[in-house]
Amino acid sequence: MKYVIFIPDGSSDLPLDEINGQTPLKVANTPNIDKLAKAGYGGLTNNVPEGYTPGSDVANMSIFGYNPADYYTGRGPLEAGSVGIETTPCDVIFRCNTIFEKNGKMEDFNAGHITTEEADVLMKGLNRYFNDKYPGFKGKFYTGISYRHLFVYSCDNVEDAEILANLKTMPPHDISGENLVDNLFGDCELAREIQNIMFESKEFLKTQEINQKREIPANMVWLWGQGVTPKLLNFKEKYGLDAAVITGVDLLKGIGVFAGMEIIDVPGATGFFDTDYEAKGKYGIEALKRNDVLFIHIEAPDEAGHAQLLDEKVKAIEQIDKFIVGPILDSLEGQDYRAAILPDHPTPIDIGTHTRDDVPIIMYASDMEGDDCVAFDEVSVLNGSITKKEGYKLMQRLIDGDF
Ligand SMILES: [Zn+2]
The missing domain is CATH 3.40.720.10 (Alkaline Phosphatase, subunit A)
Known part of the structure; x- marks a missing residue:
């Protein structure tokens, strides 16, 4: 049959x-x-x-x-599976948008539909920046397509991964024009750690030639849609x-x-x-x-x-x-x-x-x-x-x- x-x-x-x-x-x-x-x-x-x-x-x-x-654990993990990123049960996989932030607001959730080639330079640069500044940095950025990327954060244990996976994060396309600080996802240590990565990405991204040339710069990353790898x-x-x-x-x-x-x-x-x-x-x-x-x-x-x-x-x-x-x-x-x-x-x-x-x-x-x-x-x-x-x-x- x-x-x-x-x-x-x-x-x-x-x-x-x-x-x-x-x-x-x-x-x-x-x-x-x-x-x-x-x-x-x-x-x-x-x-x-x-x-x-x-x-x-x-x-x-x-x-x-x-x-x-x-079986559903989030959108990020499913996308990671499709591109063959290997993860462990301690890893939490986030969707990572390159966004345009202006005056603390979500000005453009896709940074003017940035090209994959430009985004790839920025993603690789972010990995270098965070690893140089914080030896043993527990996160890694992966280039996807256009403004849609992935970020994997390796927790110390599955309990932490569970906590991080269950925080409520906001899809960037749902908060256009809103203040970013009104859309953060919590006050626990893990939430603060991820939020710090988002805000610190600005420091690196603003120095990039690509962004100085772009009319709509990709001057920040927004992390959301996270989850642990599903066990289907x-x-x-x-x-x-x-x-x-x-x-x-x-x-x-x-x-x-x-x-x-x-x-x-x-x-x-x-x-x-x-x-x-x-x-x-x-x-x-x-x-x-x-x-x-x-x-x-x-x-x-x-x-x-x-x-x-x-x-x-x-x-x-x-x-x-x-x-x-x-x-x-x-x-x-x-x-x-x-x-x-x-x-x-x-x-x-x-x-x-x-x-x-x-x-x-x-x-x-x-x-x-x-x-x-x-x-x-x-x-x-x-x-x-x-x-x-x-x-x-x-x-x-x-x-x-x-x-
Ligand atoms: Zn559909």
């Missing part, structure tokens, strides 16, 4: 006036997904447990079959199946790495509108020859939601149908297989960011009859018979035929 899970990120939406109260999923021309819906089962699900922000990290962890309440039970041990993941997004690769999945890098998979859909479909077909399970994630509809571009969102859904869902389902013709299609969370055009609402889902089994649902959109799935359960149960439900 083969299993394929299609994840058009952020594709579900709210009714839009421009299209007479319909949604992008409803108006998109998707013959292949419709076929799956007619032969399968429809309903609603939710991948974001109560108490979590609806991020792609938490939501996709659910879809991959892991309850975030048991190996997917094969958990479900008895080999799995692969295709995605253009680091966070999702990280989940795959920790779950022991095969990570398939597709040339031209950008995580944006311009992603190479056709290549993703082809690599998906190959991946299913080697694996029992394929998670295939496409970021483009989410990006269109954030950019509030209706046409781009509809186009992304149509491309997914034509170049990914169609060819992969064709390749499985004549075999026993089960499939699901669902967004991780909605990214409504009118809101421009993620919401925690339920998402539509279609589940299909080649050996089961299907229900009355005939299309994959927010309203049509209500004709289906799938009962809503926690999102992380999806994989087990597919295996059990528990629709």
